[in-house]
Amino acid sequence: MARNIPSEAQVLEWMNSLSNWGRWGADDQLGCLNLITPAKRRQAAALVQDGVPVSCARPIVTDMTADVTYQVQRFMVDSGEGRDTDPPERKLTRRGAAEFIGMVFHGQTITHIDALSHYSWDGKLYNGQAANRITSREGAQTHSIEPAAANGIVTRGVLLDIPTVRGVPWMDPTDPVMPEDLEAAEQAHGVRVEEGDVLLVRTGNYRKRLDSGPVPGSEPMTACQVACTPWFKERGVAMLGTDTSNDCRPGHYATIVSPTHTMCLVTLGLWLIDNANLEELSEACRERGRYEFMLTLAPLKLRNVTGSPVNPIAMF
Numbered sequence: 001m002a003r004n005i006p007s008e009a010q011v012l013e014w015m016n017s018l019s020n021w022g023r024w025g026a027d028d029q030l031g032c033l034n035l036i037t038p039a040k041r042r043q044a045a046a047l048v049q050d051g052v053p054v055s056c057a058r059p060i061v062t063d064m065t066a067d068v069t070y071q072v073q074r075f076m077v078d079s080g081e082g083r084d085t086d087p088p089e090r091k092l093t094r095r096g097a098a099e100f101i102g103m104v105f106h107g108q109t110i111t112h113i114d115a116l117s118h119y120s121w122d123g124k125l126y127n128g129q130a131a132n133r134i135t136s137r138e139g140a141q142t143h144s145i146e147p148a149a150a151n152g153i154v155t156r157g158v159l160l161d162i163p164t165v166r167g168v169p170w171m172d173p174t175d176p177v178m179p180e181d182l183e184a185a186e187q188a189h190g191v192r193v194e195e196g197d198v199l200l201v202r203t204g205n206y207r208k209r210l211d212s213g214p215v216p217g218s219e220p221m222t223a224c225q226v227a228c229t230p231w232f233k234e235r236g237v238a239m240l241g242t243d244t245s246n247d248c249r250p251g252h253y254a255t256i257v258s259p260t261h262t263m264c265l266v267t268l269g270l271w272l273i274d275n276a277n278l279e280e281l282s283e284a285c286r287e288r289g290r291y292e293f294m295l296t297l298a299p300l301k302l303r304n305v306t307g308s309p310v311n312p313i314a315m316f
Contacts (some may be wrong), residue, residue, distance in 0.1 A: 003178055006227050008253045011263070014226075015089045016091050018233050020269045022129050029148050030125055031116055031269020035238045036126075036155045040196035044156040044294040047296040048315050054284045054293075055311040056241070057111040058206065058277045060103070069107025075100040075139040096130045105309045107219055108245045114272040117143035118257070118306040119265040137237060139304030149271075149308075155238060156197050157295030157314055160185035161282050163204040169211070170204025176225035176248045177201060187292040195236030198295050198312075202278040206243040210279070226259040233268055241273030241312065273297075273312060281314050288316060 006014075024034045056248040064072045064246070074199040077098040087095060112174055118141035120131035132142045162181050163170050165188045171177070186192055203222050203256060209215070223244045240246070247258045256262060258262055264270040285291045299308035 002228070003176060003225075005176075005225065005252050011226055011253065011256055011259055012101055014131040014229060014263065015121065015267050017232060018263070019267050020187070020233075021267075026127070029116065029143050029302050030271075031126055031271065032236075032238045033153065033271060035196040035236050036052070036153065037196060040080060040156065041154050044154060047156065047292055047294050050288075050316045052316045054100075054281050054314045054316070055282055056149050056276045056278060056295075056314060057198070057310065058109065058272075058275060060110055060309065065109075065214040066216045067209070068109055069217060072105035072110075073100070073102035075102075090180065103309070106307060109274050109275055110275065111311070112307055113145065113149070113297065113307050113310045114176055114246075114261070114265060114274060115140070115145040115148065115305070115307045116269055116271065119261050121262050121266045126266050134306070140306050141304060144302075144304050145299050145306070145308045149297075149299050150301050152299075153198070153239065153295075153297040154225050156194070157200060157204070157294060157312075158191055158193050158197050159200045159202060159278065159281055159291045159293075159314075160189065160191075160193075161202045161278075161285065161291070163202065163207075163242070163283065164286065165189075170208040171222045172218040172220050173205075174251075176222055176230065177203065178225055178244075179228050182228065182231060190289075191291045193235045193237060196238050197230070197236075198241060198273075198297075199235075199237045200273075200281070200295075201240070201242045201275060202282055203243055206275075206277050207279055219248040219249075220229055221245070224249045225252070226256075226263050227258070229263040229268065229270075231268060232264070236268060239271040239273060241276045243276050243278045245274045245284075246272050273310065276286065284314070284316060288303055
């Protein structure tokens, strides 16, 4: 299928023409989350009919596989080992088990939210804030996950299931998702993405990982091509999530690394969910014949941090 990949010059022009800087005030740190209004949340709540929740997160594991970007660390501070042979006085005081967990959640395997502090372009974050406000000592002194998302994110979620529309289990990793794919999926699913929605785009990448096993992080991977960003702005998407790390690999440009991340996080102020698990959600939508639902996300209240692991919950 021929794809009209925009030129690098076009993408650079979009960084100016599509900018949401100043749209919600000079001090705004919410970006497109401003589009989620109380009325939008009430609309989302009205979609709950069955009372059935579906997780959209991958499990966080400590296994080392080919596609793990950063190894998750687990250290048991205490365990249940030897409890049966402890002396009686020790059994009275040694009751719990606990662990230390350490992770870099940004990458290609852990389901997480990217806050607007995660990416910069030409030394600037979203809304023109200086990138040097993200420091090694204090962390994200602006555009942190907290307080911007401290109260959670609740809105209407929409799934556009591209492989299902095409009749395949997953997309070719070299074939990017383009605006025409999004519109074809809308038509097939009988749904339309509206202002304030969280848009979830399934490519089948995680299904391929489950069925075929992890692949090296350098292998090709599909995602929403940066050509979709004008469409995201036109529709008023509040947050974008996919079952990939949200940028095509390899990229299409010589000097713009991760253009979808850059355009969304810096230019639009559009928050991202990377590495979602959309398999169970896809099945739930097909069973019901509807691709809209209430979606809730409760990121950790991590101060001065550039994102958070998250477990998005779709409620039908």
